[in-house]
Amino acid sequence: MTGGIAPSIVGERPTPADEARLLASLPTGLLIGGEWRDASDGGTLEVHDPSTGEVLVAIASATPADGRAALDAAVAAQADWARTPPRERAEILRRAFDALTARRDDFALLMTLEMGKPLAEARGEVAYGAEFLRWFSEETARIGGRYATSPDGSSRLLVLKRPVGPCLFITPWNFPLAMATRKIAPAIAAGCTMVLKPAALTPLTALLFAQVLTDAGLPPGVLNVIPTASAGAVTGPLVRDPRLRKLSFTGSTEVGRRLIADAAEQVLRVSMELGGNAPLMVFDDADLDRAVEGAMLAKLRNGGEACTAANRILVHREVAAEFTERLVTRMREHTVARGTDPASRIGPLVDEATRSKVHELVLGAVAEGASLALGGAVVPGPGYFYEPTVLTDVPRGAAVLAEEIFGPVAPIVVFDTEEEAVGLANDTEFGLVAYAFTNDLARALRLAETLEVGMFGLNTGIVSNPAAPFGGVKQSGLGREGGAEGIEEYLETTYVGIADPWVGS
Numbered sequence: 054m055t056g057g058i059a060p061s062i063v064g065e066r067p068t069p070a071d072e073a074r075l076l077a078s079l080p081t082g083l084l085i086g087g088e089w090r091d092a093s094d095g096g097t098l099e100v101h102d103p104s105t106g107e108v109l110v111a112i113a114s115a116t117p118a119d120g121r122a123a124l125d126a127a128v129a130a131q132a133d134w135a136r137t138p139p140r141e142r143a144e145i146l147r148r149a150f151d152a153l154t155a156r157r158d159d160f161a162l163l164m165t166l167e168m169g170k171p172l173a174e175a176r177g178e179v180a181y182g183a184e185f186l187r188w189f190s191e192e193t194a195r196i197g198g199r200y201a202t203s204p205d206g207s208s209r210l211l212v213l214k215r216p217v218g219p220c221l222f223i224t225p226w227n228f229p230l231a232m233a234t235r236k237i238a239p240a241i242a243a244g245c246t247m248v249l250k251p252a253a254l255t256p257l258t259a260l261l262f263a264q265v266l267t268d269a270g271l272p273p274g275v276l277n278v279i280p281t282a283s284a285g286a287v288t289g290p291l292v293r294d295p296r297l298r299k300l301s302f303t304g305s306t307e308v309g310r311r312l313i314a315d316a317a318e319q320v321l322r323v324s325m326e327l328g329g330n331a332p333l334m335v336f337d338d339a340d341l342d343r344a345v346e347g348a349m350l351a352k353l354r355n356g357g358e359a360c361t362a363a364n365r366i367l368v369h370r371e372v373a374a375e376f377t378e379r380l381v382t383r384m385r386e387h388t389v390a391r392g393t394d395p396a397s398r399i400g401p402l403v404d405e406a407t408r409s410k411v412h413e414l415v416l417g418a419v420a421e422g423a424s425l426a427l428g429g430a431v432v433p434g435p436g437y438f439y440e441p442t443v444l445t446d447v448p449r450g451a452a453v454l455a456e457e458i459f460g461p462v463a464p465i466v467v468f469d470t471e472e473e474a475v476g477l478a479n480d481t482e483f484g485l486v487a488y489a490f491t492n493d494l495a496r497a498l499r500l501a502e503t504l505e506v507g508m509f510g511l512n513t514g515i516v517s518n519p520a521a522p523f524g525g526v527k528q529s530g531l532g533r534e535g536g537a538e539g540i541e542e543y544l545e546t547t548y549v550g551i552a553d554p555w556v557g558s
């Protein structure tokens with residue numbers, strides 16, 4: 054169906070009946086070569102609601118043989134797909150953007166159900182995730198090349214851009230839609246085929262999105278989707294398969310490091326969007342209203358389960374007491390509840406393991422001398438809820454400052470000088486994003502030049518933007534997603550050397 058756009062099947066304020074209807078309408082198979090199929094061994098994977106711990110639905114769980122079949126389909130589709138007119142690929146992306154936007158409430162509810170984030174945030178992710186489709190539909194027709202005369206005039210240079218070829222995408226659970234569209238949209242734009250392995254905790258959004266793309270006219274085999282309970286066993290052989298040309302991974306640095314090592318075997322092109330440990334700096338000349346709101350956004354967006362989450366809040370001694378008091382007041386106002394509850398500002402963490410890790414980091418910091426200014430406890434009852442928490446006097450060596458917290462916990466560290474703040478900010482193996490609040494222009498520019506990060510939020514707590522190159526330095530990754538740079542990750546450069554056309558003419 055490439056005609057009319059279907060509206061959402063659920064309402065803006067979904068009821069339990071809406072939830073049941075949405076779940077019953079989902080594709081639950083593997084998408085391979087344009088067909089929805091069961092796993093080759095009939096195996097299934099249960100997807101849970103983190104706010105209750107209950108099973109939402111069971112879906113097919115791919116085996117290594119299914120993984121190979123998915124790559125076979127991507128390889129078979131590659132040559133024809135690469136030759137499609139750019140405008141045709143652009144229009145598929147644009148139709149998918151329109152369809153995703155029209156089904157905003159379905160996608161938002163689905164993400165809330167499988168991942169836990171409040172509906173308002175899930176709607177924000179639909180808008181953000183869909184924008185990659187629109188952005189890359191616009192980039193499709195702008196893939197260029199060049200023709201030049203060599204400096205000595207003796208030859209001509211032709212530079213062509215071609216699709217890299219079949220790609221493998223591995224995505225995390227924290228942004229089930231946007232982390233997929235950030236890879237799929239530029240790959241479609243460039244003319245690559247692909248196999249997507251979504252996170253085992255949140256595969257439903259990817260399946261529904263694949264259906265939207267199919268309905269938008271994406272040819273069979275261009276996108277193949279293989280959720281699985283055995284990530285390494287299914288993707289390992291694909292990474293070692295010489296027909297695969299690119300691996301793009303978003304997830305933890307630990308897994309990314311292993312995948313880079315595996316990819317080295319056949320010198321596979323890789324893009325890696327890995328972990329973060331963002332510092333958020335508040336200087337004594339900052340607009341404190343802006344700094345508090347920025348910290349709220351950088352800390353609590355997605356319940357703190359974001360690679361861009363402010364992990365270390367560094368505050369100048371002069372403003373530390375006032376900033377802390379205001380942050381505590383704002384965080385206390387946030388209602389912790391199931392994401393479908395209209396009052397919910399913080400949903401559950403994604404699973405028990407994530408919640409236990411968050412709690413251990415908080416207890417560890419307190420044992421080392423930090424004070425609890427707010428929260429610090431597991432919320433009893435079903436689901437994996439955790440209280441919004443503020444830690445002060447956090448000792449410099451505490452694990453909570455070194456590791457990704459991935460929860461609604463704000464550790465505050467006081468500093469005295471800009472040099473000290475920059476030293477603290479850069480004292481990590483990660484380099485994804487940093488935030489600073491200051492009204493001193495020269496200082497802001499010094500920070501932009503010295504912070505070891507791929508992205509810098511200046512007087513803002515959010516940097517994610519489909520029109521900007523998202524990505525990190527150091528152990529936060531390789532490559533960029535979004536912006537004019539994003540499509541380059543899916544293009545290969547071919548240079549053609551040409552004899553001087555005037556010789557012998």
Ligand code: NAP
Pocket residue numbers: 223224225226227228232250251252253254281282283284285288289303304305306308309311325326327328329359360361457485524525529530
């Ligand atoms: P993760 O544990 O690294 O998992 C990410 C993906 O990798 C999942 O699909 C997972 O499958 C798969 N995976 C795990 N082990 C694998 C293996 N041995 N071989 C192949 N695939 C494997 O990360 P996560 O917990 O889902 O996500 C949180 C992390 O992602 C955080 O570190 C966060 O900072 C990072 N992140 C980074 C960005 C960025 O743009 N830089 C954006 C979002 C998140 P299973 O689901 O089956 O385990």
